[in-house]
Amino acid sequence: MPDLSTLLMLVLMGAAFYFLxxxxxxxxxxxxxEMTNxxxxxxxxxxxxxxxxxxRHLGERQAIIEIAPGIEMTVVxxxxxxxxxxxxxEFEYSDDQPAAADDEPLGSPFDSIEPSDFVDPKPSESRAADDDPTDQSSSHK
Incomplete structure (x- = not known):
């Protein structure tokens, strides 16, 4: 027959496990x-x-959340x-902030790039020969 104190200790540990x-x-x-429902x-x-x-919209398993004006994402x-x-x-977003009109073209950050903004470096002759993997004339050790 198991010791009564051992049995009592197991019951107390089980109760503590349940309540904690x-x-x-x-x-x-x-x-x-309840909150989800x-x-x-x-x-x-x-x-x-x-x-x-x-x-913005609720389904059975998913919801569409607007995280900023006009920006939505679907989440479970x-x-x-x-x-x-x-x-x-802490912050408020309002829909009455001025937005770009639909007929106004939106500027692209690439509109102001000119061809002269790019430099095409020409490799030196000695470096070009060293870097050419198709060159079979140089001996490799």
Missing amino acids: LIRPQQKRAKKQQ SLASGTRVMLSSGVFGTI KQAIVKTLTPEDD
Whole structure:
């Protein structure tokens, strides 16, 4: 017959394991599931990567998040870890900021490059012969 103190110690260790590890994890999972089920379009959220955004569309498994005006990305709903309150947002984005008109051409950073901006170095004759892998005349040791 096992010693009563050993059996009591095993029961206490099992209870401690349950109350310190399993039960808190179950509570966190339940809270996360409730938050995921309460999501709606227009809600400000934070993703597990730390990216803030606004939910634009919700599906069964995925959500489309607008991370900046006009910039959207698709994420799995499990990536949403927190719904934000107005106090959580440090910066505000508004849609009334002036944007480039559709008929205005957007400037390209390559528009101002001139051919003279590029230098075409000519290798010296001695270096060109050394660097030529097809040259069979030089002896290799």
